[in-house]
Every structure is written in structure tokens, then in C-alpha cells.
Amino acid sequence: MAAKFEISDDFIGERNRLSEEHLAEDFDYLTRRLRRGGIEIEKIVEKAQIFQVAVPSWGVGTGGTRFARFPGPGEPRSVYEKLEDCATINKLVRSTPAVSLHIPWDKPECPDTLMNFAAERGLRFDAMNSNTFQDQVGQKLSYKFGSLSHADKAVRDQAVAHNLECIEIGRQIGSEALTVWVGDGSNFAGQTNFRRALENYLESMREIYAAVPEDWRLFIEHKMFEPAFYSTVISDWGTNYYCARELGDKAFCLVDLGHHAPNVNIEQIVSRLIQFGKLGGFHFNDSKYGDDDLDAASVKPFQLFLIFNELVDAEVNGLPNFRPAYMLDQSHNVTDPVESLMVSAMEVVRAYVQAHLVDRERLEDAQRRGDALAALTTLKEAFRTDVDAILATARMRNGGAIDPVGAYRASGYRTEKAKERPAQVGISAGIV
């Protein structure tokens, strides 16, 4: 088999040499600026160097919308090619060494081979995602009217069995979490009995929970709407929290930023879940109207910062068992998915770093004195700080690119992949 094109470390080094000097100047300036506020820049660079966010295997293909999909050149055609793209992302940004798989889209024939393939490229596996929101070819019973909450026990059993299979595959490839999102719900008033549906869901989830290994976590993802447009079974963080509590210590709530009503105060939801010890993790993306799955921070960067303000507050206060799993969950329609995922990963690190710049003593003092303006100004000062030099330095020190998108484009990766991966007619992607 012909060798596959890869971006080499040497190439990244050459590209970095083009802007190293300018970066050093910017870094020097920022060092002095932050020092004025009593912040030691090296500590923040270290934070940026160790921060990680997982990428979704389904994000490296063009997702499309409910109306159409316009495939791009060189799209991955298998889980292996998806991993090649994920490895490229990590090589350039150095903060995405874990990949979240979706089963059966990514079902490996040989888990060992898949795990080795990933490890050779510096990757490991994050949470497994089950899929009972679609019918698969040859599937016995349909999920048209639900899965884990279905009125028919036989359908529920089938959906439970699928989740158990996901856990089994996950165990074989070194994953340590299962994320369950169901599309279950209703499109018409009266279509389902709300209470019974939730009871059915919980009964199914108890079986799944029992199969979750002791050192794993079970993430429950809530979503207000879509594909069901009248009601969903796990509609909101309250229902999610109730279920996670009912299930037990291994169960946590996962917050996908696109899964709430418009204008909902997500940072407060995050704070509540932290306080109740049930924040499991995130699916980062951004939205203007609904679950648009746009690139992280492309519409509401301040919201992302405020979410990280809560997260960093918990981190610096050393809250027990606080270790949220960070993942991206986006759909790319008009951009090169590799570029979008790199930019989003960098935006997530940016929000994390900026949240570390918040003067928490000053904030607390303003809160005590009831000085709302001073409190907001304290947050805004951190949010407005241009931390590009910190992010680029952290990437460079980790072996990545100062300018990941520039290096990616200059490498010709996409053109090479288009040659290696001739388009497949009818290729499907995770659109949800």
C-alpha cells in the first residue's frame, strides 16, 4: 500500500520559523502586561499546554443539513481515515489527542487494530457514543417511535443491547466513558405519556448503568428538541440531573451547548451541575438559532468564556471530583472540517486561558460590595485580553504549529487526501 501523506514535524518546524520572532515579541509584551496585574505568564502557558478537548470522529466529514450535503474533496471514508484527520488536527494544535467514536458509524472490525492505529498516531479514545436515533441496515426493530423509552419492551431491549455493545467495544479500545443521547420524544400532543416514557427510559438506563465498568463514567446528554419537535424525553438539565442521580455515582450530565432554548443561561446550568457534583462534560459548538452545530465561539465567544469562568472557578477552588470531559460536537457544512475543528479547539483553549486571567479576589470583593459594574469589568478585562501569544507559545512548546491553519493550508494536506481518497457516492455522515 502506498504511504499516506502526513504533515511532518520538520514541516511544522519550518513554518514556525517564519513567525517565531514576531511571536517572541508579542509574548514579551504580554508577559509585561500580565505582570502588571500580578499574573505570571508561564503558569498560564503551562495551563494551556495541558488542556485537552476531544474531537468527534463524525466531525471530520462534511455534515450537511437536513436539506443537503455538499461533500468536500478528500473526505474520510472509514474510521481509519477519520483517525488520520484527527491525528493531523492534533499534530498542529496539540490539544486534541483523544477522539470520540460513534457506534455503529465507527464500528471497528478489529478493535485491537484500531487501537494500535490510533496509538501510532498519538491518539487515544474518549467517550463512546451510542446511536439509537437511526435505524441501521438489517436492524430488527425500528426506532421510529423511540428507543430506550419506547412503549414496546422489545425495542427497549434492542436499544439497551446496542449500548452494551458500545461499552464492550469501548473497553477493548481503552475508552472510559459512554455518552448516551436519545432522539426519543414526540411530535404531537398526546403522542406519548410523558411519565411512562421517562420510566421506560430509566428502566433501560439502569441496565446500561449496571454494565458500565466501575472506573468508567456514563454521560447523559439532554436536548430540548430535534428530531422530536413537541417533546423530548431527556429535554433539559433538570431531567438529566434527576436521571443521573437516580442511576448512581457513575452517571453524570453532559452539556451540549446547542441543546437548550435560545438565550438560556448555560453558564448558570454549568454552575448548578458543578455544585451538585454531576457535571460530566461538554459537547462544545455554537449556535444562533437552535442546535446549529456551528464552530465553537463563532457566534457567542463571551458565552463560552462565561462557561469557562465557572469551570475555572471550580478548578481553582479545588472542588472534589471535578474533572469534566471536554469534547467538540460540530457539523461542518461550508468549511474544511479539519480547519474548523482546529479553530474550535483553539477557541476552547482560549476561553479556558482567559478564564484563568480573571482576578478572582477583585471579583469577589465587587460581589461583596454589590458593585455590579466592577464585577462585570473584572470579567471583561480578562475576556478582552488578547491571549494569542500564550496559545501559540503553548502549541509550539508542545511541538505544534504557531499558525495551524496556515501550516495546514501550506502543506497541501487536503489536495493530497483528495488524491488518496477518491469520492464515494452516497457516503453518509453524522448529521444530527
Ligand code: PSV
Ligand atoms: C445530538 O444532536 C448530538 O448532539 C449527540 O451528541 C449525538 O451523538 C450527535 O449530536 C450526533 O451528531
Ligand code: MN
Ligand atoms: Mn452532542
